[in-house]
Amino acid sequence: MTNRATLLASAALVATAGMASAESHMASDMTLVSWGGAYQNSQQKAYVEPYQANNPGVNVVWDESSAEAVAKLRAMNEADNITWDLVDVVAADAIRLCDEGLAMEIDFDEMLADGDDGSKASDDFGDMLVSDCYIPQIVYSTTFGYRTDMVPEGADAPDEICDVFDLETYPGKRALEKRPINNMEWALLCDGVAKEEVYDVLATPEGQDKALAKLDTIKDQVIWWSAGADTPQLLADGEIFMGSTYNGRLYSVIEEQNQPVAMMWDAQVFDLDGWIIPTGLSEERLARVMDFVKFATDTQRLADQAKYISYGPARASSAPKVPEDMKMHMPTDPANAGNTFLYNYEFWADYRDDIDAKFQAWLAQ
Amino acid sequence: MTDQTAGTAPAGLSPDEARRADAAHTGPMLAADGTPLKKSLARALRRQKLRALALIAPLLIFVLVTFVVPIGDMLLRSVQNGIVADTLPETVETLSDWDHDGTALPGDDVWTAFYIDMWFAVERKEHTRLGTRLNYELTGMSSMFRKTGRQVDRFDTDVYGEQFVALDPSWGQPQSWAAMLDGPAADALPLTARTWERWKDFNAEEGDKVLEEDIPDFLFTALYHDLTHGAEVEGVSDRLSAAKAAAAEFEPVDLSAQFADADEDLGNIDVWKTLQLYSPRVTSGYFANSVDMQLTPDGIEARPENQQIYGILFKRTLFMSLVITGSCILLAYPVAWLLSNLPMRTANLLMILVLLPFWTSLLVRTSAWKVMLQQQGVINDVLVWLGLVADDARLTMINNQFGTIVAMTHILLPFMILPMYSVMSTIPPSYLRAAKSLGATNWTAFWRVYFPQSVPGIGAGSILVFILAIGYYITPEIVGGNTGTFISNRIAYHISSSLNWGLAAALGTILLAVVLVLYWAYDKIVGIDNVKLG
Numbered sequence: 072m073t074n075r076a077t078l079l080a081s082a083a084l085v086a087t088a089g090m091a092s093a094e095s096h097m098a099s100d101m102t103l104v105s106w107g108g109a110y111q112n113s114q115q116k117a118y119v120e121p122y123q124a125n126n127p128g129v130n131v132v133w134d135e136s137s138a139e140a141v142a143k144l145r146a147m148n149e150a151d152n153i154t155w156d157l158v159d160v161v162a163a164d165a166i167r168l169c170d171e172g173l174a175m176e177i178d179f180d181e182m183l184a185d186g187d188d189g190s191k192a193s194d195d196f197g198d199m200l201v202s203d204c205y206i207p208q209i210v211y212s213t214t215f216g217y218r219t220d221m222v223p224e225g226a227d228a229p230d231e232i233c234d235v236f237d238l239e240t241y242p243g244k245r246a247l248e249k250r251p252i253n254n255m256e257w258a259l260l261c262d263g264v265a266k267e268e269v270y271d272v273l274a275t276p277e278g279q280d281k282a283l284a285k286l287d288t289i290k291d292q293v294i295w296w297s298a299g300a301d302t303p304q305l306l307a308d309g310e311i312f313m314g315s316t317y318n319g320r321l322y323s324v325i326e327e328q329n330q331p332v333a334m335m336w337d338a339q340v341f342d343l344d345g346w347i348i349p350t351g352l353s354e355e356r357l358a359r360v361m362d363f364v365k366f367a368t369d370t371q372r373l374a375d376q377a378k379y380i381s382y383g384p385a386r387a388s389s390a391p392k393v394p395e396d397m398k399m400h401m402p403t404d405p406a407n408a409g410n411t412f413l414y415n416y417e418f419w420a421d422y423r424d425d426i427d428a429k430f431q432a433w434l435a436q
Numbered sequence: 437m438t439d440q441t442a443g444t445a446p447a448g449l450s451p452d453e454a455r456r457a458d459a460a461h462t463g464p465m466l467a468a469d470g471t472p473l474k475k476s477l478a479r480a481l482r483r484q485k486l487r488a489l490a491l492i493a494p495l496l497i498f499v500l501v502t503f504v505v506p507i508g509d510m511l512l513r514s515v516q517n518g519i520v521a522d523t524l525p526e527t528v529e530t531l532s533d534w535d536h537d538g539t540a541l542p543g544d545d546v547w548t549a550f551y552i553d554m555w556f557a558v559e560r561k562e563h564t565r566l567g568t569r570l571n572y573e574l575t576g577m578s579s580m581f582r583k584t585g586r587q588v589d590r591f592d593t594d595v596y597g598e599q600f601v602a603l604d605p606s607w608g609q610p611q612s613w614a615a616m617l618d619g620p621a622a623d624a625l626p627l628t629a630r631t632w633e634r635w636k637d638f639n640a641e642e643g644d645k646v647l648e649e650d651i652p653d654f655l656f657t658a659l660y661h662d663l664t665h666g667a668e669v670e671g672v673s674d675r676l677s678a679a680k681a682a683a684a685e686f687e688p689v690d691l692s693a694q695f696a697d698a699d700e701d702l703g704n705i706d707v708w709k710t711l712q713l714y715s716p717r718v719t720s721g722y723f724a725n726s727v728d729m730q731l732t733p734d735g736i737e738a739r740p741e742n743q744q745i746y747g748i749l750f751k752r753t754l755f756m757s758l759v760i761t762g763s764c765i766l767l768a769y770p771v772a773w774l775l776s777n778l779p780m781r782t783a784n785l786l787m788i789l790v791l792l793p794f795w796t797s798l799l800v801r802t803s804a805w806k807v808m809l810q811q812q813g814v815i816n817d818v819l820v821w822l823g824l825v826a827d828d829a830r831l832t833m834i835n836n837q838f839g840t841i842v843a844m845t846h847i848l849l850p851f852m853i854l855p856m857y858s859v860m861s862t863i864p865p866s867y868l869r870a871a872k873s874l875g876a877t878n879w880t881a882f883w884r885v886y887f888p889q890s891v892p893g894i895g896a897g898s899i900l901v902f903i904l905a906i907g908y909y910i911t912p913e914i915v916g917g918n919t920g921t922f923i924s925n926r927i928a929y930h931i932s933s934s935l936n937w938g939l940a941a942a943l944g945t946i947l948l949a950v951v952l953v954l955y956w957a958y959d960k961i962v963g964i965d966n967v968k969l970g
Contacts, residue, residue, distance in 0.1 A: 142932040167935065170567065170568050170582065171935075420578050421578050421579050422575055423934070424575070424936070431745050432748075434918040
């Protein structure tokens with residue numbers, strides 16, 4: 072009897088305690104997955120700290136696993152034990168997660184905040200919504216940086232993409248990413264293929280051979296990178312003359328480490344980074360994540376992130392709020408965006424396996 | 437016991453015969469409690485075994501659950517291919533009769549089955565997953581399934597429902613369908629009956645009641661298909677007979693055209709060949725891929741030369757692992773010799789020097805080699821300063837095979853030194869002295885006396901280093917460039933980037949098999965008893 076009375080009493084206590092908190096239906100812990108480094112830091116400052124100021128008691132844990140997020144989420148899903156609440160991934164990965172049924176579909180207008188100019192979220196994000204499951208945060212670009220002190224005497228500084236393939240004017244090593252994406256496009260572009268036709272040509276075996284043949288001309292001068300930090304390091308060490316990497320990485324080499332490096336924005340490839348919500352979250356956790364995402368992707372928060380890192384906000388309404396001194400470093404700034412590519416998600420979703428096999432076979436020979 | 441009975445046996449009998457004769461004479465030997473001794477002994481032994489088993493049970497269960505089961509599960513993925521038959525059951529069934537040698541696309545029954553399967557797959561969001569799977573085999577399948585999925589519930593098949601309901605309004609009532617398919621009509625309308633069952637299951641999953649839902653278009657399509665393909669409905673019910681007579685006059689929907697509108701690739705015969713080829717639940721396709729072959733309707737054939745990569749990588753992995761093992765032996769032997777022959781104090785200091793890098797992070801050690809070996813790195817700088825190398829002709833020592841071998845030799849060296857040391861420290865120094873006192877030169881004493889005794893240490897170290905090297909991933913990834921990467925880098929790529937876990941599992945299985953075969957060969961040639969870890 073007494074046992075039962077205590078049980079009832081404690082149950083009643085728990086119930087009142089629950090009612091006392093207005094957000095009893097929301098979990099108080101959240102695991103966010105991101106890339107670590109300066110990027111995660113900018114998210115912590117722009118999104119998480121203000122959110123925690125409004126919601127004391129919410130505990131945020133970071134997991135720096137975005138690079139393996141797709142494989143890990145699949146494994147978690149198979150084990151039926153999802154431990155992540157919100158995952159930062161690039162758009163191509165988001166599309167795969169959505170295809171695999173591992174990411175939740177988002178009703179953009181319903182779940183996200185309107186732009187502060189009154190536009191609906193789906194209009195505010197516009198073309199950035201490349202998947203039904205994906206909430207973009209930033210636009211970044213993959214572009215080239217070069218050592219200003221290694222430009223040969225008498226030559227102009229490299230300012231167009233084909234200078235990468237011009238070993239005569241610009242001798243020295245180059246760093247390229249160890250995957251076909253972007254490299255194949257650049258190669259075709261410099262092999263005389265018109266920009267509009269690049270993907271039509273790349274869809275054919277002849278076009279793929281053509282791109283590899285072009286890459287062949289610089290193959291022995293290329294160091295292949297697989298982590299975004301490689302190229303900045305190689306540039307700082309003077310190992311390479313020029314190399315491709317994410318524009319934010321080059322920004323920190325130039326502005327924060329004051330290395331003699333400059334950007335070559337020509338033919339930069341835009342890509343997106345953003346959030347997905349894993350499927351299969353419990354109701355409390357989902358409620359918390361939705362609350363956070365709505366806050367963290369509103370106009371002001373996305374603009375705030377640009378204070379800390381040189382990536383452009385994905386909302387149109389955030390653009391005017393980007394700090395003036397950061398605007399010139401944004402890939403989307405008109406001065407930088409003269410000639411750009413947009414990562415062709417649909418094309419690479421289909422051709423990635425096929426072209427990657429050929430690319431890797433070419434590399435290994 | 438045998439000896440005893442043999443001892444008392446009459447002369448002329450073998451011990452065995454004697455025992456039998458003895459047993460026949462006195463009956464079975466009994467234990468104190470009256471049970472036969474043999475039985476009692478067996479029971480005691482069994483109890484002992486069980487107790488031993490119970491003692492190691494926690495470890496056994498731990499190993500099973502955390503090691504054997506996951507690895508077994510992963511290896512099984514190299515042949516599993518249930519996803520096609522699970523997602524498109526009707527299509528797989530009807531497609532098995534289709535003649536892939538012809539030039540004609542599959543017929544009506546396949547299109548109807550595909551339509552029904554796709555509807556369920558899209559509702560359960562499984563079609564894109566299947567698209568990802570099949571895209572490994574045929575480029576373009578991924579977007580084909582995604583595009584088709586968006587269109588499937590917008591097909592013009594609603595005309596069937598309208599025509600059936602116009603004929604008899606009861607066709608619009610789910611109750612009448614439930615009643616009909618509960619009875620003999622189910623045998624006459626096989627596709628409709630099966631589809632009705634799936635529709636019921638689907639509603640149960642969603643928590644809806646099938647009797648409150650409108651009859652979906654695909655059920656009318658299935659009914660139309662059954663009725664126009666010779667369903668025997670005579671005497672089943674008047675309503676069905678009337679429907680059958682009327683269906684022949686219905687305005688049909690060309691599903692193949694609807695699908696071709698959704699995605700023109702569906703009109704490509706290769707798509708259907710691939711679907712048929714990968715219909716079975718067990719496939720050899722992953723293994724074929726992992727040896728640079730591919731599955732085709734006419735059997736397994738080699739891939740085009742510009743896509744062959746795994747053969748190169750397997751050979752390279754084996755070759756480089758052997759070179760690394762060899763260079764580890766050369767470097768470790770003198771160190772282990774010093775360790776076991778120096779005075780205790782110096783040996784301990786040396787031991788710490790061996791172990792210190794062993795305790796340092798792998799990434800740190802690999803990155804340190806980068807700083808050492810790169811063109812603007814320490815070694816090149818020194819060579820240029822000494823004037824041995826011109827400034828514009830600095831050596832390339834990293835991002836190639838050489839860099840990988842150097843870095844991995846350094847990282848794996850302790851695994852060679854430690855077993856060598858533990859074997860050498862058991863060889864008494866007096867043997868060498870004895871050899872020399874009997875007139876052997878230094879070399880003979882070493883080669884004829886010392887070296888043979890240290891071979892078990894070399895064997896143990898070599899096995900350790902080789903097996904670790906063959907599966908190495910991080911170091912080749914960082915310093916391997918394009919000529920120094922291993923097969924494990926490709927496995928990692930398929931696990932984490934391309935998500936082709938089947939292919940990764942097949943490559944892993946082959947790697948495991950290669951290691952086991954080499955281990956077996958090693959046992960045959962050197963003998964595994966000759967390996968000593970201490």
